Amino acid sequence: MIGLSHYLIVSALLFSIGLMGVLRRRNLLMLFFATEVMLNAVNVAFAAISHFYNDLTGQMFAFFIIAIAASEVAVGLGILIVLYKKHGSLDLDDLASMKG
Amino acid sequence: MYETIAFYLFSALTIGLFLITVMSKNVLYAMTSLAAGMVLISGFFFILGADFLGVVQLIVYVGAVMALYSFAMMFFDATKDIKEKNTNPALIFVLGGLSALALVLMFAAPIYNKSIQALYPMHKGVGNAQDVGIVLFTKYLVPFEVAAVMLLVAMIAGIILAGKKMDQSLTKDTSVDDDEILTQKDAK
Structure with missing residues (x-):
């Protein structure tokens, strides 16, 4: 039988995949994808806790996370387009303007 | 099953x-x-x-x-592949895994507390959409409206950021005319 810990383990695995992507990626668009992976992993955990504790609060938080993710994508992609117009590249190493 | x-x-x-x-x-x-x-x-x-x-x-x-x-x-x-300079993938695997594990343990620890109880319990015989709607429009009305304003702000920000200089092409060099590009291709 599938319990709460099964869902939490899957969610933790997905979250660590996303975090690995954030650490590993140098391209800004790919960094956005990794962020989406992390947000989805957290949503799975919220829905599982909401189901197993018979409580709607988890689902409410998942809704607000989805709203925040949507607005983050809208603003973030606008910034990416401006950056691409200015530098012609989305690589973080090319964008570094303060060399230490 | x-x-x-x-x-x-x-x-x-x-x-x-x-x-x-x-x-x-x-x-x-x-x-x-x-x-x-x-x-x-x-x-x-x-x-x-x-x-x-x-x-x-x-x-x-x-x-x-x-x-x-x-x-x-x-x-x-x-269409082209992304070239990325990766520094020691094994280190990133270990660091990413460890920090994700630490974060998950920190945030999952309160869930195993036995004294936890449902704040807004689900009702039997009522569909999920009705239940969500009642809780969302009574208990979470203010965050809902704030989220609506936030989405509006994000939409305006997206339009203003991406909409500037929309008439210029990003991938094409604007200093060169179309005819010159065509003749250059013909020369090749």
């Missing part, structure tokens, strides 16, 4: 697809596998009885966010 099969199938597929998203060199492959993984994540929500959340996940994530990404990809050169 079916729930078990569905759970293991969905978890294996989502982990595989998100691994492709994180590891792939091609933006198009990464985006497609991310969209497929999000569809399967909504499958998790349907198993868990959160029907409305699953539908919202399908509409907002797979519909709106992925369409936004694919529109944005038209501004960038998406």
Whole structure:
């Protein structure tokens, strides 16, 4: 039988995949994808806790996370387009303007 | 029984697809596998009885966010592979895994507390959408309105950021005329 810990383990695995992507990626668009992976992993955990504790609060938080993710994508992609117009590249190493 | 099969199938597929998203060199492959993984994540929500959340996940994530990404990809050169300078992948695997584990333990520890109790319990015989609607429009009305204002602000920001100099092409050099580009191609 599938319990709460099964869902939490899957969610933790997905979250660590996303975090690995954030650490590993140098391209800004790919960094956005990794962020989406992390947000989805957290949503799975919220829905599982909401189901197993018979409580709607988890689902409410998942809704607000989805709203925040949507607005983050809208603003973030606008910034990416401006950056691409200015530098012609989305690589973080090319964008570094303060060399230490 | 079916729930078990569905759970293991969905978890294996989502982990595989998100691994492709994180590891792939091609933006198009990464985006497609991310969209497929999000569809399967909504499958998790349907198993868990959160029907409305699953539908919202399908509409907002797979519909709106992925369409936004694919529109944005038209501004960038998406067909060529991304060259990234990676510093010691083994170190990043270990660091990422360890820090994710620490974060998950920190945030999952209160869940195993026995004194936890339902704040807004679900009702028997009432559909998930009705239940969500009642709680959302009574207990969470102010955050709901704030989220609406936030989405409006994000929309305006997106239009203003991306809409500037829309008449100029990003990939084409504007100092050279179209005819000159054509003659250059002919010369080659």
